[in-house]
Every structure is written in C-alpha cells, then in structure tokens.
C-alpha cells in the first residue's frame with residue numbers, strides 16, 4: 001500500500017527513519033542483509049564483470065536524476081554514451097517484483113597514504129530485508145545482468161550479415177524503419193509488437209513446453225507493400241542483428257546447417273522471396289524440371305526442401321536461442337505447406353495494398369498532417385474502389401510533394417479517380433515500383449496484367465506519362481501498346 005501511494009523520495013525518507021528507529025530499539029537485530037559486489041575478484045585482481053553490470057544498471061535508474069543532487073558521469077569505453085552514477089558512498093533504491101532493495105556505491109580507503117601504501121577499494125553493496133532473500137538471490141542479480149546486456153545492445157551498432165561462399169559477411173545496419181514509420185492496416189503493428197514482446201519474455205515458457213526458443217513469421221503480399229521495411233522495423237524494435245540468407249548462394253544442406261550454427265542469439269534470420277530463391281517442390285529436393293528430365297541422382301548433397309525444413313524447425317534449429325525466422329514472398333500459394341505450418345511460420349502476415357488507415361499514417365509521416373478537407377472524399381474513393389495501390393507508390397507521390405499537402409493529396413486522389421474511371425485492374429503501384437523501372441518491365445506488366453481492360457486509354461496514357469517521365473517520351477511503342485491492347 002505504501003509503495004503504491006507514497007512517491008519514491010518520500011518513501012526513502014520513511015524507510016531510513018524506520019530503519020534508524022529499528023536499529024535504536026533493537027540494536028542487536030538487523031532485519032537487513034547485504035551482498036557486496038567488489039570491483040575486482042578477490043585474490044586475483046581481475047575485474048569483476050558483475051561490478052560493471054551493477055554500475056550500468058544503477059546508472060540506468062533514471063529517478064536518480066531527480067532524487068540525487070550529486071552524480072558521477074563517466075564512459076566505460078570511448079565509443080559508448082555517457083553514463084551517470086552515484087557519488088561515493090551514496091545509495092539509491094530499486095525495486096524488483098515488489099521487493100525493495102538499496103544499492104550503495106561503497107568506497108573505502110585502505111592503508112596509509114604517507115608510506116604509499118594507500119589504496120581505494122570500490123564495491124556496490126546490495127541491501128535488502130532478510131525475509132526477501134528468496135526473491136533476490138539469484139533472480140534479482142540475473143535481472144541486473146539482463147538489464148545491463150539490454151542497455152549495451154541498445155547502445156551498440158546493429159549489424160547485418162549476408163552469406164557468401166559459405167561464410168557470413170558483416171556490415172553495419174542503419175535502416176531507420178520503425179513500427180511508427182510503417183503504414184499498415186489497423187491493428188497489425190500492435191499485434192506484431194505484442195507477439196514480439198511475448199516472444200522476448202518467453203524463455204521459461206518455451207523451455208517449459210519443450211520448444212526451441214524461436215519464432216517464425218511469413219510476410220506475404222504484393223511488391224512495395226513494406227515487407228522489407230517491416231523486417232527492419234522488427235530488428236530495430238527487438239535490437240536484433242539481421243542474417244539475410246541468400247538461398248541461391250547455398251549449394252547444399254550441410255552448408256545451410258553450418259551457416260545456421262554460426263548465427264548469434266537475438267537475431268533475425270531472413271529469407272526474402274522464398275518462392276523464387278530455390279526451386280524446391282518436394283522433400284527430396286527434386287524440382288519439377290529435374291523429375292521431367294530424370295536428372296541428378298546426387299540429390300542428397302544438394303540443397304533440398306527437407307534441408308530447409310530442418311533449418312527452420314529441426315534438431316539443428318535450436319543450437320542458438322532467441323531467434324526469429326522471417327520469410328517473405330509475393331506468392332504465398334507457391335510455398336510448400338510444410339514450410340508454412342505453425343512451429344515453422346507461426347504468424348502469417350499479409351501486407352496488402354494501401355488502405356485509408358495506412359494512407360493516413362503515410363500522410364502523417366510524409367506531410368506532417370493528421371487531417372485534411374480532402375480526406376473525406378479520398379476515404380470514400382479508396383473504400384469503394386476496386387483499384388489497389390501499394391504504400392510504396394503512395395509514399396512516392398507524397399514524397400514528391402512534401403511541402404505541399406494539397407498537391408500531394410490531389411495527386412493521390414487523381415490517381416485513384418483516373419484509374420477508377422476505367423475498368424482496368426492494373427496495379428499502379430506495381431508499375432511505379434522500382435523493380436519495374438525499365439521499359440521492358442512496364443511493357444510486360446501492362447501486357448500481362450490488364451492492358452486489354454483499359455477503356456480510358458487517353459487518361460491512362462496521360463497519367464502514366466506524368467508519373468513516369470521519360471518512358472513514354474522515348475517509347476512510342478508503349479503508346480501503341482496501349483492503343484493496340486484496348
């Protein structure tokens with residue numbers, strides 16, 4: 001009750017007063033016990049890792065800034081950020097699972113300064129009620145180590161690895177994507193974050209249930225809907241490194257296994273475009289083409305589907321803990337169902353074309369606006385329309401009109417309206433997407449997808465000419481293509 005209603009500084013005074021009263025009334029009975037964490041390991045003078053961890057933890061107790069008038073500032077290493085800590089012999093309160101503890105930054109001078117025999121001994125002293133002994137040792141000390149590891153991870157540079165000739169090549173990872181910068185359908189970001197939180201706290205749950213501590217996500221949807229950005233957001237949210245596994249560069253199962261065992265815990269292992277990475281249609285690794293030709297008697301030494309299945313959820317998949325597997329694809333239906341089952345891919349997340357909810361997030365991020373008079377009309381069109389536009393395409397429109405929200409929204413509105421007038425089902429997003437940025441690709445897309453359905457070819461031509469300057473100027477052929485297809 002006291003802990004709930006009395007603010008920490010006042011509580012500290014009351015605690016101290018009560019302790020002093022207790023000591024005066026019962027001088028021989030001390031209800032507290034202490035654990036001393038020395039700077040060096042007694043005997044061999046090597047640094048005590050736990051001392052450093054306690055230092056980081058105590059420095060992270062933010063309320064020290066408000067309750068203490070004198071603090072110490074330092075850096076453990078030149079590259080690390082500044083840490084704050086207690087002055088010599090000051091104390092600070094912390095709590096763990098409702099139990100109150102005190103840390104004192106104890107400094108003792110030993111020996112005689114006159115004959116150069118003086119030395120300073122530093123330690124952190126943990127003080128808590130004897131009755132809380134069971135709750136504190138070792139759970140609280142483990143918690144301190146974990147907090148320290150988390151802080152160090154937060155301050156350290158994220159890394160991205162990619163495989164090359166059977167080895168991982170390392171690079172620094174600075175992708176700025178976060179759940180806040182992503183425009184997703186309502187509730188998706190919250191669902192993923194809750195799942196990730198549960199996963200990161202789930203060590204004992206996974207062990208109790210005999211499961212490897214890992215999680216699999218399948219991200220699927222058309223190009224330009226944010227699959228790669230979501231992977232970066234997940235890595236940034238969890239403070240994990242990324243292993244970007246290029247399956248086409250893996251020649252056999254043993255190589256896959258050896259790559260897997262060399263990934264570190266707390267990492268995201270990504271296989272993008274899994275459907276195009278390797279042609280595997282059955283567990284023996286025999287592709288359709290192989291079976292037609294009756295080729296390759298040496299399938300056991302190659303990369304096979306069963307090798308991949310074992311990679312994700314086999315005996316070897318649990319040789320490192322706390323890992324997230326993410327597969328992406330544009331075509332979920334092309335993936336073998338064995339790869340999709342829970343345990344391998346625990347959550348299937350559809351990233352689809354831009355909804356009005358997602359559009360509002362993009363407008364907030366790119367234009368800095370929460371609302372606009374044209375939103376009402378846009379929402380109506382977006383909800384009714386059968387036209388689908390990717391967030392990537394909308395983001396491109398907003399970015400090119402960052403300083404002019406009216407123009408930006410008019411452009412989005414025009415895009416929906418123009419396309420909507422026709423019966424065309426073409427995805428504007430897929431045409432504008434970077435990967436289609438060649439004349440040939442545009443032709444193919446137009447040809448394959450729906451050029452035959454375009455009824456308003458004039459406005460379409462005008463629209464695409466505006467959106468992709470250069471293409472249509474150079475290529476009369478495309479004009480003819482629209483005409484002939486109509």
Ligand SMILES: Nc1ncnc2c1ncn2[C@@H]1O[C@H](COP(=O)(O)OP(=O)(O)OP(=O)(O)O)[C@@H](O)[C@H]1O
Nearest residue numbers: 181182183184223224225226227228229391392395
């Ligand atoms: N949902 C989204 N929210 C915010 N920005 C997005 C979203 N989707 C796409 N974008 C923007 O579009 C660009 C391309 O997105 P991204 O590469 O993540 O898509 P993708 O689905 O992985 O595409 P592909 O399947 O072609 O790899 C990104 O730089 C990002 O800025």
